[in-house]
Each structure stands twice: as structure tokens, then as C-alpha cells.
Amino acid sequence: MSQSEPMRTSIAVVGGGPVGLGLMVTLGKAGIPCVLLERSRELSAVPKGQNLTARSLEHFYFWDCADELRAARLLPADLPIGGITAYESLASQYWYAPAGREAVADFFYQRHERLPQYLTEAVLRNRIGTLDSAVTMFGWSATEISQDDHGVRVTAQADSGEDRRVIDAEYVVGCDGARSTVREQADITCSGADFDQRMVLAVFRSADLQARLERFPARTTYRVLHPELQGYWLFFGRVDASETWFFHAPVPKDATSENLDVPALIERAAGFSLACDFQHLGFWDLRVDIADTYRQGRVFIAGDAAHSHPPYGAYGLNTGLEDAVNLGWKLAAVLEGWAGPLLLDSYTDERRPIVVETGQAITDGIERDRVFLARYSPRRDRSEFERAWGGLSAGDTAPASYEPHYEGSPVVWGPAGSACGVHGRHMFAARAGHHLAPALLSGGSNIFEELGRAHTLVVFTEDHQPVRQFRDAARALGIPLRVLADTSDSARAAYGSDYILVRPDQYIAWTGDQLPADVAALLRKAVGSAHGDNS
Ligand SMILES: Cc1cc2nc3c(=O)[nH]c(=O)nc-3n(C[C@H](O)[C@H](O)[C@H](O)COP(=O)(O)OP(=O)(O)OC[C@H]3O[C@@H](n4cnc5c(N)ncnc54)[C@H](O)[C@@H]3O)c2cc1C
Numbered sequence: 001m002s003q004s005e006p007m008r009t010s011i012a013v014v015g016g017g018p019v020g021l022g023l024m025v026t027l028g029k030a031g032i033p034c035v036l037l038e039r040s041r042e043l044s045a046v047p048k049g050q051n052l053t054a055r056s057l058e059h060f061y062f063w064d065c066a067d068e069l070r071a072a073r074l075l076p077a078d079l080p081i082g083g084i085t086a087y088e089s090l091a092s093q094y095w096y097a098p099a100g101r102e103a104v105a106d107f108f109y110q111r112h113e114r115l116p117q118y119l120t121e122a123v124l125r126n127r128i129g130t131l132d133s134a135v136t137m138f139g140w141s142a143t144e145i146s147q148d149d150h151g152v153r154v155t156a157q158a159d160s161g162e163d164r165r166v167i168d169a170e171y172v173v174g175c176d177g178a179r180s181t182v183r184e185q186a187d188i189t190c191s192g193a194d195f196d197q198r199m200v201l202a203v204f205r206s207a208d209l210q211a212r213l214e215r216f217p218a219r220t221t222y223r224v225l226h227p228e229l230q231g232y233w234l235f236f237g238r239v240d241a242s243e244t245w246f247f248h249a250p251v252p253k254d255a256t257s258e259n260l261d262v263p264a265l266i267e268r269a270a271g272f273s274l275a276c277d278f279q280h281l282g283f284w285d286l287r288v289d290i291a292d293t294y295r296q297g298r299v300f301i302a303g304d305a306a307h308s309h310p311p312y313g314a315y316g317l318n319t320g321l322e323d324a325v326n327l328g329w330k331l332a333a334v335l336e337g338w339a340g341p342l343l344l345d346s347y348t349d350e351r352r353p354i355v356v357e358t359g360q361a362i363t364d365g366i367e368r369d370r371v372f373l374a375r376y377s378p379r380r381d382r383s384e385f386e387r388a389w390g391g392l393s394a395g396d397t398a399p400a401s402y403e404p405h406y407e408g409s410p411v412v413w414g415p416a417g418s419a420c421g422v423h424g425r426h427m428f429a430a431r432a433g434h435h436l437a438p439a440l441l442s443g444g445s446n447i448f449e450e451l452g453r454a455h456t457l458v459v460f461t462e463d464h465q466p467v468r469q470f471r472d473a474a475r476a477l478g479i480p481l482r483v484l485a486d487t488s489d490s491a492r493a494a495y496g497s498d499y500i501l502v503r504p505d506q507y508i509a510w511t512g513d514q515l516p517a518d519v520a521a522l523l524r525k526a527v528g529s530a531h532g533d534n535s
Pocket of ligand 1: 014015016017018019020037038039040048049050051052117140141142143175176177178180181201248284302303304305311313314315316317318319320
């Protein structure tokens with residue numbers, strides 16, 4: 001092929017951070033031709049984006065690289081992942097260890113994990129290398145994106161500055177980070193919360209810090225709430241077992257590495273003097289910025305290109321990986337020809353409300369801490385402060401009440417009048433629009449080991465007639481369907497339904513104890529071929 005001839009593919013992915021890489025694996029595993037353009041050849045050495053949720057590890061399980069990811073971990077396997085919250089400094093007598101993500105561990109098939117984002121990216125880059133339909137172009141930047149009714153055209157520039165390539169695709173997905181070129185060229189606007197805070201990020205080694213933190217239960221992160229910082233955190237995170245730390249804190253808008261005394265800032269947060277050997281110093285802007293839509297015709301955006309919010313609570317990367325999985329199966333379904341036009345629109349319908357409410361939960365948390373720190377002080381009234389601090393620690397149960405779901409999705413048979421969002425309770429019961437909880441089946445395997453790329457109808461009844469009806473309807477519509485019939489009483493009792501239709505992203509499209517009168521209508525709605533009445 002001559003260089004001037006356009007490359008042809010089905011999906012062009014711009015940006016090979018974790019989200020673009022995750023999308024490439026999802027598409028590549030489905031055998032969809034896809035091309036990744038990533039500006040950087042090398043991985044960044046900054047250990048941000050470390051906390052991966054149990055849900056994200058489920059993605060790695062289905063991407064066939066969960067073991068590789070766990071093997072890349074730098075911290076000891078038995079070190080509990082979780083945080084300490086302290087008042088004013090790490091030397092404070094006021095601190096607590098909130099229930100972390102282990103509080104919801106039973107509702108997921110995998111355990112959560114912690115490792116620097118560059119190692120996560122390395123695992124994904126390796127996995128893509130094994131997928132025949134996935135082509136990577138590292139060292140290439142997308143410069144122009146255009147679309148018409150028939151496809152998209154992406155123009156790419158090599159980092160050498162000389163070579164240019166044109167890629168023609170059916171769809172393009174911008175996973176190109178907060179300053180997304182794809183988003184900008186598709187004229188997708190953003191709305192944000194009314195704050196914009198400059199942050200410093202330092203990576204350093206310190207044996208002193210390691211030693212002084214031994215007074216706490218073993219944890220991976222340490223958050224300091226200081227009355228002067230208005231709810232923003234001074235934050236320390238462990239990077240590896242050899243005393244490497246990363247630290248972030250709010251700083252004045254005009255702070256630079258020349259005018260900011262970072263060792264003094266760290267000592268203030270620690271509450272004691274400590275020797276630090278700095279490896280990296282950088283700045284970033286903490287903001288909430290959410291794209292008004294995640295789709296413009298044949299152009300989609302995902303990850304930080306679609307949403308930026310503070311890393312408080314570690315939602316950014318995890319949310320982006322869920323975007324990749326949600327969009328990935330839908331793009332594959334459309335390209336394979338068994339989905340309707342509403343399925344691709346449902347990507348924005350499902351994912352955007354989750355991100356809006358996640359951003360709101362983060363800013364509400366900052367506001368709550370700000371109000372607390374202004375209202376209570378051990379210097380003004382010690383006993384009042386101690387009572388309130390006890391209440392703060394008891395109320396710090398964020399992971400338990402954060403339950404992203406798609407109840408109101410146009411491709412889910414959720415309760416009438418419901419909406420997609422993050423407020424809910426994790427349950428074993430199977431509910432339309434919610435993540436499927438794991439369960440052991442009668443043969444001893446976990447249900448997650450039986451799920452695949454197709455929709456799966458889980459059946460806990462001996463009556464074969466309805467299953468035949470389902471199969472026939474799926475076959476007539478050309479929808480791939482796996483039937484998983486099981487006799488486990490405990491799984492049936494936990495799920496509370498005889499029939500569960502599970503999507504390729506392990507969310508539940510429909511549940512019931514009997515089939516609806518029109519099974520074809522149920523399936524058409526689940527794959528975005530028709531609207532359906534949820535009532
Ligand atoms: C201090 C800090 C701590 C964090 N901690 C956590 C955490 O614990 N958990 C969590 O979930 N999240 C965390 N995050 C957030 C997380 O790092 C981001 O959400 C994540 O990087 C988003 O991934 P992405 O792939 O969408 O974007 P990015 O990681 O920004 O990747 C975008 C990629 O696109 C490439 N690119 C850009 N433009 C072009 C172009 N025109 N052509 C080709 N390539 C292009 C870039 O080179 C880059 O590789 C943290 C963030 C910070 C700053």
C-alpha cells in the first residue's frame with residue numbers, strides 16, 4: 001500500500017491512555033478491525049491513576065489479562081488497599097480508617113487492585129499485541145477529524161513530523177484525554193462545576209514517612225483534611241514497597257516548581273520533618289468538566305475526553321474503563337449487524353448521568369468537608385469537635401452507597417419512571433439495569449466464568465418451552481444469545497428471578513419469572529432496534 005492511500009478500518013481510536021487501550025482490547029477480542037493512534041511511544045512515568053476498583057478488574061478478567069495486571073503490582077500482595085483520613089496532619093491524634101472498597105467486594109467477581117497507571121497501560125499494550133484485528137500506531141497524533149453520512153476520516157501526523165497518514169473508518173472514538181482534539185473537532189461542548197483548582201503532584205522516596213506511618217493500620221493512601229484548605233485534600237499514596245510516595249495538594253494558581261516550596265508543603269501535611277528524595281514534580285488542574293453529549297454522528301468520546309473530575313475517590317480511570325466496555329460491545333454489535341440505531345445513542349444515555357452524579361458526589365464531598373472544617377475545631381471546642389469527628393468517620397461510607405446503574409436506559413427493561421445514576425445499594429438480587437453479582441452455579445463454577453461476548457439468558461427453571469421461545473426469537477432477529485440453564489437453588493434464591501438476561505458488559509437487561517407476551521419486542525429493545533414500554 002502506498003503512503004498516500006488511506007488506511008481502511010472499522011474503528012479509529014484516538015488516544016492510547018488506559019481508556020483507548022481498553023477499548024482496543026474490547027474491539028480486538030470481538031475481531032473488529034480497529035486502529036489506535038497514540039501520540040506517545042513511551043509510557044509516562046507518573047504513578048497516577050493507581051486505584052482500580054473490583055469492577056475494573058472484572059474488565060481485565062474479560063480482557064484475559066487480570067493475572068498479568070496483578071503480577072505487575074508493586075506493593076506487597078497482602079497490603080490492604082484503603083485509606084486513612086487525618087485532621088490537620090499525619091501526626092494528628094484525630095484520624096480514622098474508613099471502610100474502603102472491600103465493603104462491596106462480595107458483589108464483584110474480582111478483587112480491587114492498586115498499581116501505577118503506566119503499568120496498567122503496559123499490560124493493555126501487551127494484550128493488544130496479541131489481537132489480530134487491532135493495529136497500533138504509537139508515535140502518531142490525530143490532527144484532523146471529519147465525518148459524513150458514510151464514515152469518518154482521521155488525518156494523522158508522525159512524531160518525526162514528516163509522515164502523514166489518512167485513516168478511513170466507520171466510526172472514530174476520541175480517548176484523547178481532557179484536552180481532546182476529537183471532542184473539539186466534533187464541536188462537542190462541555191459544562192463544568194464552578195471551581196478550578198491548581199494542584200501539585202510530587203513523587204518522592206522517603207524512609208522517614210514510611211517509618212512514621214507505622215502507627216496506623218496498614219493502608220495505601222493517607223488523606224489530610226486541613227481547615228485552611230477548604231475541603232481540598234493533602235494526599236499521600238504509596239507507590240511501591242521501597243518507600244516511594246506520591247503526593248498531591250492544592251496550590252495557588254501561579255505556583256511553579258521555582259516558586260513553590262514543596263518540601264515545606266509536604267512537611268506541613270506530614271506534621272513532622274522528613275527527608276525526601278524527589279523524582280518528579282508537576283502540576284495539573286483539578287476541575288469538573290463534562291461533555292454535553294458523548295456522541296456526535298459517527299464520532300464518540302470516552303474517558304477523560306468525555307469527563308474530568310477530581311481524582312478524589314479514584315473514579316476517573318475506573319469510570320473511563322466502564323465507558324470503553326459500554327461503548328465497545330455496542331460498536332461491535334452494530335458492526336456485526338445485530339443491533340439497532342438506538343444502541344449507540346444509549347452510550348450517552350447510560351454513561352453521562354453516571355458521570356454527572358459522580359462529579360456531583362465528589363464536589364458534595366469537598367463541600368461537606370469544607371463546612372465541617374469551618375464549623376468544628378478542637379481549639380475552639382474540643383468535645384464538640386470530637387463528637388463531630390466521630391460522626392464524620394461513621395458517615396464515611398462512600399463505596400457502599402455508590403452503585404452505578406442503568407435503570408432508566410432506553411435499552412433496559414427497568415422500572416417505569418426510573419433514571420440512570422449512581423445512587424443505590426449493592427444487592428445480590430438481579431435487577432434490570434444493575435450489575436450482575438457473582439454466584440456459584442451447580443457445577444461449582446462462578447456465573448462470571450460462563451458469560452461471554454453475547455447476551456446470556458440465565459435460566460433457573462426446568463421448563464424448556466420459554467427457553468425455546470427465547471432462542472427462536474433471538475435467531476429470527478439475528479441476535480447472538482447464549483442460554484445458561486442451571487439448577488442451583490442458592491443462586492436462584494440470591495438472584496430472586498427465574499430468568500435473567502445479561503448483556504455483554506455484565507449488566508442486566510431484563511429479569512422475570514415468566515416471559516413477556518412478546519419476547520421479540522423484549523430483545524429488540526435490548527439491542528436498540530425498538531423503543532419499548534417498561535411498564
Ligand atoms: C493525581 C491523579 C491521581 C489519579 N488517581 C486516580 C485513581 O486512583 N483512580 C482512577 O480511576 N483515576 C485516577 N486518576 C484519573 C486518571 O488518571 C484519568 O482519569 C485517566 O488517565 C484517564 O484515562 P484516559 O485514557 O481517558 O486519558 P489519558 O490518560 O489522558 O490518555 C489520553 C491519551 O491520548 C493521547 N493523545 C492526546 N491527544 C492525542 C492525539 N491528538 N492523537 C493521538 N494521541 C493523543 C495522549 O498521549 C494520552 O496517552 C488520577 C488522576 C490524577 C491527575
